[in-house]
Amino acid sequence: xxxxxxxxxRPAGPNRDRDxxxxxxxxxxxxxxxxxxxxxKAGAAYVPLDPSFPQARVSHILxxxxxSLIIYDDTVxxxxxxxxxxxxxxxxxxxxxxxSLPADRPSDTEVLAQNxxxxxxxxxxxxxxxxxxxxxxxxxxxxxxxxxWQFRTFPFSDTESTCVWKTALTFVDAVSEIWGPLLHGRxxxxxSKETTRNPQKLVQVLAENQVERLVLVPxxxxxxxxxxxxxxxxxxLRRLKLWVCSGETLSKELAARFFQYFxxxxxxxxxxxxxSTEVMGDVTYYxxxxxxQIDLFPTIPIGRPVDNCAVxxxxxxxxxxxESDTGxxxxxxxxxxxxxxxxxxxxxxxxxxxxxxxxxxxxxxTGDYGILYKGVILYAGRTDSQIKIRGxxxxxxxxxxxxxxxxxxxxxxxxxxxLQYGNPEILAFVKLGPNVRLNGQRIESxxxxxxxxxxxxxxxxxxxxxxxxxxxxxxxQLLKMYENTNNNDDTIISLDYDYSDVHPENIExxxxxxxxxxxxxxxxxxxxxxxxxxxxxxxxxxxxxxxTITKLREKGxxxxxxxxxxASSLGEVLRHMSTSPEGTEESPKFNVAQMRDEHKDRVxxxxxxxxxxxxxxxxxxxSEIHVRDYARCIDACWQPxxxxxxxxxxxxxEGTPVAVALNFDARDEPDIELAGGLAKIMxxxxxxxxxxxxxxxxxxxxxxxxxxxxxxxxxxSAADNVAAIRQLEIASMNIARxxxxxxxxxxxxxxxxxxxxxxxxxxxxxxxxxxxxxxxPNGNRLFALxxxxxxxxxxxxxxx
Numbered sequence: 001x002x003x004x005x006x007x008x009x010r011p012a013g014p015n016r017d018r019d020x021x022x023x024x025x026x027x028x029x030x031x032x033x034x035x036x037x038x039x040x041k042a043g044a045a046y047v048p049l050d051p052s053f054p055q056a057r058v059s060h061i062l063x064x065x066x067x068s069l070i071i072y073d074d075t076v077x078x079x080x081x082x083x084x085x086x087x088x089x090x091x092x093x094x095x096x097x098x099x100s101l102p103a104d105r106p107s108d109t110e111v112l113a114q115n116x117x118x119x120x121x122x123x124x125x126x127x128x129x130x131x132x133x134x135x136x137x138x139x140x141x142x143x144x145x146x147x148x149w150q151f152r153t154f155p156f157s158d159t160e161s162t163c164v165w166k167t168a169l170t171f172v173d174a175v176s177e178i179w180g181p182l183l184h185g186r187x188x189x190x191x192s193k194e195t196t197r198n199p200q201k202l203v204q205v206l207a208e209n210q211v212e213r214l215v216l217v218p219x220x221x222x223x224x225x226x227x228x229x230x231x232x233x234x235x236x237l238r239r240l241k242l243w244v245c246s247g248e249t250l251s252k253e254l255a256a257r258f259f260q261y262f263x264x265x266x267x268x269x270x271x272x273x274x275x276s277t278e279v280m281g282d283v284t285y286y287x288x289x290x291x292x293q294i295d296l297f298p299t300i301p302i303g304r305p306v307d308n309c310a311v312x313x314x315x316x317x318x319x320x321x322x323e324s325d326t327g328x329x330x331x332x333x334x335x336x337x338x339x340x341x342x343x344x345x346x347x348x349x350x351x352x353x354x355x356x357x358x359x360x361x362x363x364x365x366t367g368d369y370g371i372l373y374k375g376v377i378l379y380a381g382r383t384d385s386q387i388k389i390r391g392x393x394x395x396x397x398x399x400x401x402x403x404x405x406x407x408x409x410x411x412x413x414x415x416x417x418x419l420q421y422g423n424p425e426i427l428a429f430v431k432l433g434p435n436v437r438l439n440g441q442r443i444e445s446x447x448x449x450x451x452x453x454x455x456x457x458x459x460x461x462x463x464x465x466x467x468x469x470x471x472x473x474x475x476x477q478l479l480k481m482y483e484n485t486n487n488n489d490d491t492i493i494s495l496d497y498d499y500s501d502v503h504p505e506n507i508e509x510x511x512x513x514x515x516x517x518x519x520x521x522x523x524x525x526x527x528x529x530x531x532x533x534x535x536x537x538x539x540x541x542x543x544x545x546x547x548t549i550t551k552l553r554e555k556g557x558x559x560x561x562x563x564x565x566x567a568s569s570l571g572e573v574l575r576h577m578s579t580s581p582e583g584t585e586e587s588p589k590f591n592v593a594q595m596r597d598e599h600k601d602r603v604x605x606x607x608x609x610x611x612x613x614x615x616x617x618x619x620x621x622x623s624e625i626h627v628r629d630y631a632r633c634i635d636a637c638w639q640p641x642x643x644x645x646x647x648x649x650x651x652x653x654e655g656t657p658v659a660v661a662l663n664f665d666a667r668d669e670p671d672i673e674l675a676g677g678l679a680k681i682m683x684x685x686x687x688x689x690x691x692x693x694x695x696x697x698x699x700x701x702x703x704x705x706x707x708x709x710x711x712x713x714x715x716x717s718a719a720d721n722v723a724a725i726r727q728l729e730i731a732s733m734n735i736a737r738x739x740x741x742x743x744x745x746x747x748x749x750x751x752x753x754x755x756x757x758x759x760x761x762x763x764x765x766x767x768x769x770x771x772x773x774x775x776x777p778n779g780n781r782l783f784a785l786x787x788x789x790x791x792x793x794x795x796x797x798x799x800x
């Protein structure tokens with residue numbers, strides 16, 4: 001068959017990189033494996049095309065990679081390639097052509113090129129930071145180094161006969177999934193997308209085939225653990241000893257859940273791999289075998305380099321960072337790709353000034369930060385200037401320009417601190433002009449005139465801006481300066497607690513309040529924590545206010561949410577605090593009413609205000625969504641909503657609706673035809689909710705109340721907004737109880753509603769999905785720019 005490919009492909013010649021390339025557009029099957037092997041046998045590299053790829057992506061890849069031939073299966077319409085100018089042949093036709101040729105090995109004159117360790121074997125396309133797909137050129141040497149390391153570090157056991165291929169051919173993890181088992185004579189079980197997306201079915205298949213190793217993203221691991229926990233008496237995956245997480249950040253919480261289920265003594269291993277397509281998928285690893293390993297480090301390490309690879313943590317001058325200092329992650333060694341197709345982004349690959357051996361002479365720039373800590377590497381976030389603050393994307397350069405524009409500011413440097421800890425803070429280091437008298441608070445007040453609230457940085461006045469030898473700002477030194485001035489040592493935060501005005505009988509409660517506020521705000525606390533200080537003036541917000549209330553409850557002190565949010569100072573908070581939980585039940589602030597037809601215009605107005613203007617998902621598809629799309633959505637489901645009679649509104653004393661909860665029976669929802677960006681968002685929500693609803697929740701109508709949309713009036717204060725959300729939750733629960741539903745099902749993408757749902761309303765998290773990992777049915781990464789900590793949390797609360 002390799003001879004048939006060579007014969008069919010030769011007229012096109014090599015591409016501009018002098019690589020012979022064959023495009024393979026097939027669903028995963030044994031025929032796919034034959035096509036890949038035949039491509040290699042013919043002396044070409046394969047570039048996979050997913051049959052679900054949109055036309056634009058297919059056209060781009062074909063035009064960029066310049067393949068000699070396209071092989072497709074019967075699931076693909078060949079007209080997809082008609083305009084590319086590349087010859088295409090079905091696998092069936094190619095097999096027929098090959099059957100008429102001799103079965104012996106092709107001669108040198110009958111292959112496209114001779115394969116060597118430096119020959120390109122695979123080209124994989126990855127979007128990268130620009131969003132434009134770039135082809136990564138992977139040589140045989142990189143693939144072999146990655147596989148040989150795997151065989152040595154995680155050898156196949158004598159009983160391990162079956163392995164799984166579940167990752168799309170277009171992703172780098174598929175390389176080791178396919179060729180690792182086949183090179184060791186193991187059976188390769190090909191799993192469909194439907195099986196992989198259904199945790200219950202996946203567990204069943206893994207158990208039936210006695211699979212002993214699995215590579216998966218943490219999101220899927222979480223889904224599997226949830227599925228397993230539904231029936232803890234059964235142990236279906238006791239043979240699956242090696243679990244490898246990659247592609248997302250592995251949290252300590254998820255690692256703890258793994259060992260809580262599997263235990264410490266039966267040989268189960270949880271590995272955390274780190275890498276990218278440019279470094280053959282994986283370049284560092286860390287293995288845990290016991291629960292006690294989880295707390296050895298601040299976060300789960302990405303570990304140490306694989307064999308014949310090296311990781312360098314470098315500053316802006318390409319000098320090695322000191323231990324415990326943040327440095328940019330660069331990689332050298334035999335896992336490196338040969339660059340991108342057409343020599344794109346040459347700055348990502350460069351000569352290694354620290355090389356002591358020719359095998360490490362080239363460096364790849366990952367775009368990540370890392371920290372060397374006790375001999376292993378911890379992941380410390382991305383180098384991008386755009387960050388996420390409380391669900392809002394912030395461009396640090398925009399903030400820096402606003403700081404520089406303030407009269408009296410000679411130089412301002414804006415940085416993000418704490419991104420790796422999940423509590424990012426914007427810092428503005430400011431050098432004032434000669435004889436200028438300004439303090440941080442006055443600069444922050446001036447910034448409020450030009451920046452939205454979540455973009456306001458903590459201003460730190462400094463005498464001089466530290467520079468590197470090339471004249472660039474030493475950003476790491478500024479962050480270290482901030483840490484040193486806010487720490488007593490390397491771990492204890494130094495905050496100013498002022499108890500001077502606290503009455504002696506209130507000192508215990510005041511200490512609990514002040515210290516809790518200090519714990520929550522940490523280094524971002526602005527000024528002394530005292531009775532006269534306001535929580536928001538200190539740097540608080542709606543999200544961490546809920547966290548503060550939760551922490552206070554853990555210490556035995558209770559306060560109504562609305563009282564905390566509405567307090568003008570911590571002194572007022574202290575007056576409302578109680579040691580009795582019974583005294584904190586909030587009296588209803590609004591009147592509850594069943595949703596009626598006359599509420600429609602007001603409901604649409606609140607939905608637009610809450611979703612179009614402020615929702616997390618919508619910001620990534622703003623150009624594809626119009627205000628009227630929400631009106632069409634509500635109009636399409638309005639009558640079904642009224643007939644279901646499960647939705648409620650809250651009215652103020654004048655009878656004006658100020659909040660709404662749109663609810664359906666989850667097993668009896670209408671089909672709504674939507675278009676544009678809103679349709680894409682609804683498809684995503686169905687993607688995450690369907691996983692849970694169809695595998696983990698009760699079956700049949702009348703069992704699950706689906707909280708479809710919840711919205712509040714934009715004019716509500718922060719306190720009233722939270723009070724309204726809470727009252728809507730109570731009202732929905734009352735409806736569920738009256739109608740004999742078994743529980744309420746909902747999805748939250750807002751950090752505030754996630755915090756409320758978990759810590760206040762008592763919802764159980766069934767799925768915590770990292771939004772930027774989602775690919776729609778056409779393979780588009782709609783939310784690729786979302787930060788790693790932006791999640792869609794699918795929740796369930798049983799009716800009590």
